Amino acid sequence: DAKTTQPPSMDCAEGRAANLPCNHSTISGNEYVYWYRQIHSQGPQYIIHGLKNNETNEMASLIITEDRKSSTLILPHATLRDTAVYYCIVRVEGEYTGKLIFGQGTTLQVKP
Amino acid sequence: EADIYQTPRYLVIGTGKKITLECSQTMGHDKMYWYQQDPGMELHLIHYSYGVNSTEKGDLSSESTVSRIRTEHFPLTLESARPSHTSQYLCASSFGQLRLEKLFFGSGTQLSVL
Numbered sequence: 001d002a003k004t005t006q007p008p009s010m011d012c013a014e015g016r017a018a019n020l021p022c023n024h025s026t027i028s029g030n031e032y033v034y035w036y037r038q039i040h041s042q043g044p045q046y047i048i049h050g051l052k053n054n055e056t057n058e059m060a061s062l063i064i065t066e067d068r069k070s071s072t073l074i075l076p077h078a079t080l081r082d083t084a085v086y087y088c089i090v091r092v093e094g095e096y097t098g099k100l101i102f103g104q105g106t107t108l109q110v111k112p
Numbered sequence: 113e114a115d116i117y118q119t120p121r122y123l124v125i126g127t128g129k130k131i132t133l134e135c136s137q138t139m140g141h142d143k144m145y146w147y148q149q150d151p152g153m154e155l156h157l158i159h160y161s162y163g164v165n166s167t168e169k170g171d172l173s174s175e176s177t178v179s180r181i182r183t184e185h186f187p188l189t190l191e192s193a194r195p196s197h198t199s200q201y202l203c204a205s206s207f208g209q210l211r212l213e214k215l216f217f218g219s220g221t222q223l224s225v226l
Binding site: 036041042043044045046049100101102103104 | 147154155157171200202203204214215216217218219220222
C-alpha cells in the first residue's frame, strides 16, 4: 500500500470549513483513498473514500487531484465535536481484507 | 450507529492475572479485528478473523490469544497480564464487500496492569 503524509496538527475556527490535506505521491492506479477519524479515547470512525472522482456524503467531501498524488478532506462547517485525529489511508482494491494501516494522522483542533 | 460492543470499558488489574476482553457485534459481520493503541500512537493490528473458527495473527506481535466460536463474538485473552500490556484495545468488524474497507469500531477497552 502507498505511504501517506499528513500534517501532524491543524486548527480550525468553529463554523468554518476545515481542509485536511494528504499526500500520497506513490499511489497506484488501483488504490483507493480512505479517511477515518478518531475522537479522543474512542474507536476510529469511517468518513469517506474515493478512487479518482470527488466524493461527498453527509459527513464530508473528498477532493482528489487529477494526478491522484494528493487529496483533501473537507468538513464544510466544522463544529467542536469534529475535534479529532484524522487518518488518510490508501488501500489497493481487489480482495477485501479489512487490514487497514493507521498512521499518525492529523490532529484537528476546532476552536470556538 | 455501529452495533459493536466492548467490555469492560476500563480495567485495572494486577500482574499475573488472566483477563478476557469481550467484543460482540450484532451486524452479522464475518470479519473481526483487534487493534492495540498506546496514547498518541498509531493503531496496530494484533489479531483478525475472517469467520468462525478462523483466526490469524496481525502485524504486531502480541502475547494475547483470540477465539471465534460464534460469528458475533471475538474475545481476546491474556493468560498472564504484565505492565507492558497496558494499552487501549480496540475491536472492529466489517462485512465481506469488495473494494470497501469500511471498519466499524467499538469504544475500546483501556487496560492498566499494575
